Amino acid sequence: MKLVLCVPNFSEGRSQDIINAIRAEIEKVPNTKVIYCKADSDHNRLDLAFVAPIKEAKEAAFRATRKAAGLIDMDKHKGEHPRMGATDVIPFVPMGNTTMEECVEAARGLGKRIGEELKIPVYLYEEAATRPDRKNLADVRRGEYEGLKEEVGKNPDRKPDFGPEKLGKAGATAVGARMPLIAFNVNLGTSDLTVAKKIARAVRHSSGGLRYVKAMGFELKERGIVQVSMNLTNYKKTPIFRVFELVRREAKRYGIPVIGSEIVGVVPMDALVSCADFYLQLEKFKKDQILENKLWGEKNEGS
Amino acid sequence: MKLVLCVPNFSEGRSQDIINAIRAEIEKVPNTKVIYCKADSDHNRLDLAFVAPIKEAKEAAFRATRKAAGLIDMDKHKGEHPRMGATDVIPFVPMGNTTMEECVEAARGLGKRIGEELKIPVYLYEEAATRPDRKNLADVRRGEYEGLKEEVGKNPDRKPDFGPEKLGKAGATAVGARMPLIAFNVNLGTSDLTVAKKIARAVRHSSGGLRYVKAMGFELKERGIVQVSMNLTNYKKTPIFRVFELVRREAKRYGIPVIGSEIVGVVPMDALVSCADFYLQLEKFKKDQILENKLWGEKNEGS
Numbered sequence: 001m002k003l004v005l006c007v008p009n010f011s012e013g014r015s016q017d018i019i020n021a022i023r024a025e026i027e028k029v030p031n032t033k034v035i036y037c038k039a040d041s042d043h044n045r046l047d048l049a050f051v052a053p054i055k056e057a058k059e060a061a062f063r064a065t066r067k068a069a070g071l072i073d074m075d076k077h078k079g080e081h082p083r084m085g086a087t088d089v090i091p092f093v094p095m096g097n098t099t100m101e102e103c104v105e106a107a108r109g110l111g112k113r114i115g116e117e118l119k120i121p122v123y124l125y126e127e128a129a130t131r132p133d134r135k136n137l138a139d140v141r142r143g144e145y146e147g148l149k150e151e152v153g154k155n156p157d158r159k160p161d162f163g164p165e166k167l168g169k170a171g172a173t174a175v176g177a178r179m180p181l182i183a184f185n186v187n188l189g190t191s192d193l194t195v196a197k198k199i200a201r202a203v204r205h206s207s208g209g210l211r212y213v214k215a216m217g218f219e220l221k222e223r224g225i226v227q228v229s230m231n232l233t234n235y236k237k238t239p240i241f242r243v244f245e246l247v248r249r250e251a252k253r254y255g256i257p258v259i260g261s262e263i264v265g266v267v268p269m270d271a272l273v274s275c276a277d278f279y280l281q282l283e284k285f286k287k288d289q290i291l292e293n294k295l296w297g298e299k300n301e302g303s
Numbered sequence: 304m305k306l307v308l309c310v311p312n313f314s315e316g317r318s319q320d321i322i323n324a325i326r327a328e329i330e331k332v333p334n335t336k337v338i339y340c341k342a343d344s345d346h347n348r349l350d351l352a353f354v355a356p357i358k359e360a361k362e363a364a365f366r367a368t369r370k371a372a373g374l375i376d377m378d379k380h381k382g383e384h385p386r387m388g389a390t391d392v393i394p395f396v397p398m399g400n401t402t403m404e405e406c407v408e409a410a411r412g413l414g415k416r417i418g419e420e421l422k423i424p425v426y427l428y429e430e431a432a433t434r435p436d437r438k439n440l441a442d443v444r445r446g447e448y449e450g451l452k453e454e455v456g457k458n459p460d461r462k463p464d465f466g467p468e469k470l471g472k473a474g475a476t477a478v479g480a481r482m483p484l485i486a487f488n489v490n491l492g493t494s495d496l497t498v499a500k501k502i503a504r505a506v507r508h509s510s511g512g513l514r515y516v517k518a519m520g521f522e523l524k525e526r527g528i529v530q531v532s533m534n535l536t537n538y539k540k541t542p543i544f545r546v547f548e549l550v551r552r553e554a555k556r557y558g559i560p561v562i563g564s565e566i567v568g569v570v571p572m573d574a575l576v577s578c579a580d581f582y583l584q585l586e587k588f589k590k591d592q593i594l595e596n597k598l599w600g601e602k603n604e605g606s
Contacts, residue, residue: 033598035594035598036597051597051598095594180594187586240579240583241583244583259584260584260585260586261583261585261586262586262587262588263592266597267592267593268594268595269572269594272575272576272580272593273572273575273576275582275583276543276575276578276579276582277575279582280544280564281561281562281563281564282564282566283563283564283565284565285566289568290571291308291338291483291569291570291571292572294354294569295338295354
């Protein structure tokens with residue numbers, strides 16, 4: 001069974017009726033499981049995550065988009081978070097043995113259907129992007145709903161991948177595919193913020209570090225320590241243990257110890273298993289040796 | 304949902320018809336999943352593993368025992384592996400948030416039912432044992448089928464926990480509860496077997512080492528190296544990383560590097576997660592942060 005994690009965001013964080021109606025559309029589709037559903041009233045935004053086999057995930061995301069288009073009027077929407085549509089973004093994230101290519105295909109298929117059947121302009125982004133200038137969601141969403149409404153149909157750079165060159169009250173939707181993001185912070189035994197900032201610069205991609213690391217230095221004032229706060233955007237290519245060891249080595253150069261680390265929010269199992277594999281120096285370890293994988297892996301497996 | 308792993312062994316490793324019939328009894332019970340089924344013709348023994356919710360696991364094990372009793376005649380059984388019954392052992396192993404206490408309860412409930420309904424003598428062993436001299440399976444099975452048949456009814460020490468004091472053609476069955484066993488080997492960068500033997504003695508319980516470690520030193524002749532070969536009998540109380548670090552430290556005393564390790568067979572996910580937790584020095588990591596656990600954990604969870 002090829003599973004994906006789908007994390008759609010909707011421009012409604014206040015009306016519980018609308019939130020429930022959107023969630024219900026997803027849960028009506030068999031084999032979907034909502035694992036996260038959090039509305040923020042300041043952002044006026046609903047952040048929802050569900051897991052399903054690819055086909056059902058596409059269907060559930062389509063139904064939720066249709067429902068949101070009927071209930072949310074972007075001409076009346078206000079909220080702190082950048083947004084351009086009633087269903088603002090729909091990223092597909094590979095799980096288990098699902099590939100990124102399959103998620104890209106899912107995003108493009110869903111985008112086409114939303115464009116054609118719901119007449120909502122769709123922009124493909126991240127791994128599903130058809131143009132390099134649409135990889136980054138912030139670029140796709142530039143000007144937000146109001147700005148895009150003005151530009152679309154005039155500026156050819158803003159022609160959607162699917163759907164009409166015109167924004168209705170449901171706005172536009174970004175549909176894409178991406179790796180799961182891991183929020184990983186390393187705490188240092190010093191109160192000197194400059195050390196955390198130097199290490200952040202050393203390890204992050206933008207200033208010459210590891211390819212899939214974003215990093216900043218922060219103070220944790222209550223504890224009197226500093227932290228290298230990171231987002232790992234592709235844990236398969238830049239694994240947690242390599243990031244951790246690089247931070248530790250850089251800290252050592254200043255004589256500073258690593259006193260702990262933290263993973264904020266959700267992490268895929270294999271990101272942790274790869275750390276065990278690395279530190280235990282395992283030879284030829286296979287994922288199907290994990291008891292739980294025998295249960296939750298492929299169906300109809302032989303034995 | 305409280306899951307258990309159940310690993311019954313049957314005294315039949317040659318007749319595919321009998322093997323299939325026993326397996327079918329287990330698979331007939333809803334929500335059971337056979338994850339391993341391997342017959343050894345020299346041992347003349349079937350090693351089977353399945354996962355199920357506790358109630359279904361008891362039912363499936365009962366039906367398999369009944370079927371084996373009807374098909375296997377211990378008076379005619381020959382095989383290298385020690386055995387005392389058609390269904391020789393039935394251990395329950397906790398999974399996920401299932402406790403050892405729940406497995407002990409399952410073992411005792413199943414043992415009672417096998418004794419009463421099938422008239423097969425049942426001995427409770429390991430964590431389910433009611434007497435200290437029955438903790439160890441080898442002690443329970445002493446004399447095997449033939450020896451026990453002679454002794455039972457005469458020697459009060461061999462009175463079964465449930466069922467008659469008399470062995471029929473189905474023999475007797477040991478029913479118990481235990482932690483999963485992890486086969487973990489550490490490879491050393493030397494051909495000197497005495498080093499592996501010394502380290503095995505240092506880390507194993509029997510000679511003063513860690514509580515839940517059995518260890519021996521071996522040569523891997525093809526590779527020209529030696530290995531500390533271990534069984535970890537309770538990875539929650541004696542975790543893999545602690546064993547690994549102790550072996551590494553002892554090897555260092557001889558100037559020998561650890562060049563790799565291996566996990567043979569199946570390992571529970573949380574045994575690996577605890578290694579990631581240790582080496583990454585994670586603060587306050589919770590198992591429900593693992594994406595897969597959100598899917599496969601408790602049903603009806605809130606979000």
